Amino acid sequence: MIQLNINGKPQQVDVEPNTPLLWVIREQVGLTGTKYGCGVAQCGACTVHVDDEPVRSCSMPVSAAAGKQITTVEGLSPDSSHPVQKAWAALDVPQCGYCQSGQIMAAVALLRKKPKPTDKDIDEAMTNICRCGTYQRIRAAVHMAAGSAKGGGSIIHMGAETARTGGPVAPADGNSNVQV
Ligand code: FES
Ligand code: FES
Numbered sequence: 001m002i003q004l005n006i007n008g009k010p011q012q013v014d015v016e017p018n019t020p021l022l023w024v025i026r027e028q029v030g031l032t033g034t035k036y037g038c039g040v041a042q043c044g045a046c047t048v049h050v051d052d053e054p055v056r057s058c059s060m061p062v063s064a065a066a067g068k069q070i071t072t073v074e075g076l077s078p079d080s081s082h083p084v085q086k087a088w089a090a091l092d093v094p095q096c097g098y099c100q101s102g103q104i105m106a107a108v109a110l111l112r113k114k115p116k117p118t119d120k121d122i123d124e125a126m127t128n129i130c131r132c133g134t135y136q137r138i139r140a141a142v143h144m145a146a147g148s149a150k151g152g153g154s155i156i157h158m159g160a161e162t163a164r165t166g167g168p169v170a171p172a173d174g175n176s177n178v179q180v
Pocket of ligand 1: 035039044057059
């Protein structure tokens with residue numbers, strides 16, 4: 001048995017120690033807001049926090065998270081009222097939605113370290129892939145959550161989007177569990 005703490009609740013799981021944390025979160029614990037995209041730590045769809053640090057849970061063995069505080073998107077707030085979730089909803093950030101729980105978790109981690117990030121800070125920290133290309137709205141929502149004037153109004157002045165290509169095609173089971 002492996003002892004975990006997920007979203008403040010103790011969990012005991014009977015799995016092999018090298019089972020990816022993502023599988024445990026989704027299959028054993030039943031928290032399906034965290035998504036599987038690439039499985040090789042590239043896309044960020046599976047981002048959760050372990051002791052407040054963003055990690056790609058597809059590539060972390062569950063044994064490495066034992067005894068640590070794990071936070072998934074479901075643990076940010078009971079009613080999607082976390083400032084980042086509210087900014088995401090206010091700016092209609094998601095398109096298909098598949099990447100967005102990972103994006104939100106990455107944004108929360110960024111804002112914890114840099115409460116007023118610049119565009120460059122956001123581009124450097126938010127390496128999650130969005131196949132729908134919502135990067136401009138993501139950036140605007142991060143600014144909104146940070147209380148920055150840039151996020152409060154039009155996103156037209158947010159500047160050219162950083163070009164990002166490649167990465168996985170999101171599975172089609174899409175956005176039903178994304179919490180924003
Ligand atoms: S599924 Fe983990 S980084 Fe893509
Ligand atoms: S909204 Fe990001 S992959 Fe569709």
